[in-house]
Amino acid sequence: MPRLTAPARRALVRERRQQILAAAATVFAEKGFDRATISDVARAAGVSDGSIYNYFRDKQDLLVHLPRQFMQTPIEAVQAAIAKPGTPLAAENVLQFAAQNIVNLIIQNREIARVLFTTIPLMDDKLRAEYMRQVPLYAFETLEGFIKAQQAAGVFRADLDPAIAARIFPGMLLAFLLIQEILQPPDMHRFEYDQIIYTVVQVFLRGVTVPEKAAPDIAPKPHTKAKSTPRQARKQEITVE
Amino acid sequence: MPRLTAPARRALVRERRQQILAAAATVFAEKGFDRATISDVARAAGVSDGSIYNYFRDKQDLLVHLPRQFMQTPIEAVQAAIAKPGTPLAAENVLQFAAQNIVNLIIQNREIARVLFTTIPLMDDKLRAEYMRQVPLYAFETLEGFIKAQQAAGVFRADLDPAIAARIFPGMLLAFLLIQEILQPPDMHRFEYDQIIYTVVQVFLRGVTVPEKAAPDIAPKPHTKAKSTPRQARKQEITVE
Amino acid sequence: MPRLTAPARRALVRERRQQILAAAATVFAEKGFDRATISDVARAAGVSDGSIYNYFRDKQDLLVHLPRQFMQTPIEAVQAAIAKPGTPLAAENVLQFAAQNIVNLIIQNREIARVLFTTIPLMDDKLRAEYMRQVPLYAFETLEGFIKAQQAAGVFRADLDPAIAARIFPGMLLAFLLIQEILQPPDMHRFEYDQIIYTVVQVFLRGVTVPEKAAPDIAPKPHTKAKSTPRQARKQEITVE
Amino acid sequence: MPRLTAPARRALVRERRQQILAAAATVFAEKGFDRATISDVARAAGVSDGSIYNYFRDKQDLLVHLPRQFMQTPIEAVQAAIAKPGTPLAAENVLQFAAQNIVNLIIQNREIARVLFTTIPLMDDKLRAEYMRQVPLYAFETLEGFIKAQQAAGVFRADLDPAIAARIFPGMLLAFLLIQEILQPPDMHRFEYDQIIYTVVQVFLRGVTVPEKAAPDIAPKPHTKAKSTPRQARKQEITVE
DNA sequence: CATGAATGAGTATTCATTCAT
């Protein structure tokens, strides 16, 4: 004769799992997966060592369930937002919004992000592959779709590979997020995300170069560009030995 | 009574340390610092467990000395190259070169890079701060100086924060390097670095947007694209060994 | 306010204890006492872990009550049968019957027998002493009495120690029972108990040696043998329920 | 550069393994395999916990190597002795010798015997099968061969299954050995092995029954019994046949 | 009485480090 009805029990289990996962996220983020002990997690969760095994098969299982619990919702939000039918002119707004969401996603899940950064490279192939598919890759695909649409609409340059461009955009944010949120070097100047996002969107859309002044009578420098095709550039490569 | 003269001995010691560090890099990269054992390193280095302690204080000490040995040279090369007085027109070339060097740096030190990614976040503050200073930050500063100079010369937009822009540029590459070299999801499309670099430089300089007024009398440059297509470029790839 | 009368309740308790003990016997026999868990027993008994502690003080207590429940009845049956005043000539039949009962006892309680074999040697002195007294020793005594009587009647040789002989007889069966029922080596020839019992009784009564001069005028006893052939012997089997 | 020559090292390893196995035998015999801890064994062997793992893969591995080390030699001795071409007349002597060896084997390896009794039934099929083959079964086969030979020579009754008889003989000893050496109930009468062996051989050869026609001119032997304490009995044994 | 989640003591095994040779 169960003390609780099945659904009530299920809710309790869910809650307990969350409690333990949250503790695991904190502890793993601080000490790293391998250096964190089950006792650490148990203490942080306010339960006994043994209890953890009532909710997770083993230590690894904690790791496996970390991102699903915490990143599912934000990722879906981003995806929904980007996929939302926007007005053709809103490219800048869409990017702004996407950037904002990426930033929020990482900031709000700083700890899990740190865990994942340190553990994913060490996971066995199967698990790693699943993570990579789950977490960042389909975000790229969503963005890629957006870029393609803009190219088709003649808004974005057609000479750029949309897949690469789709990875460049979040990559621009990555350096900041990585350093400021994941690595956190103690005494370092922090940049404001508003500024970062503004700059990122600007550069992504228009580049760092001053508009050539659109001199109507002066030929723009296609040849300059032509000269600097990767081909030629490479000849100048200075190899590092 | 030493069998060797002091300098000769010192050379031998240096060599042995290198040998052990190289083994440590490989082993740590494969299994992660925490899961790698001293025996693993010893076996890979072809020495006995105990011998390692004649050259390094403890396991952690191996980690501490990893990057100094391996990244010193390449970083200095990059810095020198970027700082080298270039011709004013060569902005594109400089970026191209810088990008190429960043890529080479990571690819050639893939293993150490992976170790660092997985261990830096777990280091204690002091060590981590030193790493961050040593490794990536002053690379940013160098780039920042370059961008400031270009802004002063009226080549780069003045409305963008040069510090942020300096971080954006390598960040664009980071997403690719991270995924393709560090995380290595098993079955995934790999992008060619020629293509990536080309796109990165393009976006960084001019953005993804089609120039708004696009010199009226000049045809859009699909052919330009054709000429400088990465496809062809690749044939000329110069591999850095 | 009890829902049941005291005796009814007691009956229920008894039943539940039986149910749990039966499960314990099975589980202990399969995995061994130490490797079996309370959960295993609970699952096999169809009750919850906690419930077991309403009927037994602790895990050890299960072990203590195992044989009392299961072997009491059969042992009493054997004892009664052997002690039963038999006709003086029936020595062979008595032994046959005793052997049959010993075999049945072990076969029917194979699992408990296996548990006891593996746990008795590890019990503390007090418990072990009790078991040894309870279970096999007084069976020996009963047999010893029978042998003494036969010796007094001039049927059995007087030069043999009746106590030793009383142990020899069941011992002859033991090797078979031990190997075939307790140890059960996977692919091994199994002997039929009819044959075993026949041989055991024969050897015990007359030995393996060919009668030295075989009183010439008396026919050798193939018919005796014929009469007591396993086939027929089985008809006389008294099964212990 | 090894500190020791290869053979010297191998000798040391062998010695150390023996030392640990001896300790394991004692500890396992006392507490049982499952209840004994590696620390127990280590303490008994005078080494550290970790050292055990330099010589044995795991706890189970200790068990696996127990009997090989201790029983190999005695078993071979028994086998050799039994198989030894004896004079045709010595059937009684052969059995006496075999019985004596079985008794010695168990007594001298009491502890291991106890371990095996408690652990064999719990081993997985494969391991158990190997043990059964290794240890007792081929002893039976040797004895079976002997019995067959005696039957062929007309010394032993041909109506008995030699395989069964071969198991009956050591079985007769088993009850005593089991109780007196393995189970050791605290306060219990112990039988002398000389007596036991005498009785066992007597019963096995001639049975407990008084020879039916009892050579008419010879008085029944109550005095024979007096005379035939095992000591003396053995001296007269040769008179058989 | 029944339940099964919670507990935490107990243990096999690993591995960084030491040190006798």
Place this chain on the structure above:
DNA sequence: AATGAATGAATACTCATTCAT
């Protein structure tokens, strides 16, 4: 300096037992 056996602290996981419901 080199070796690798010895060490023992550290830790994931199990499971008998308790107890709130």
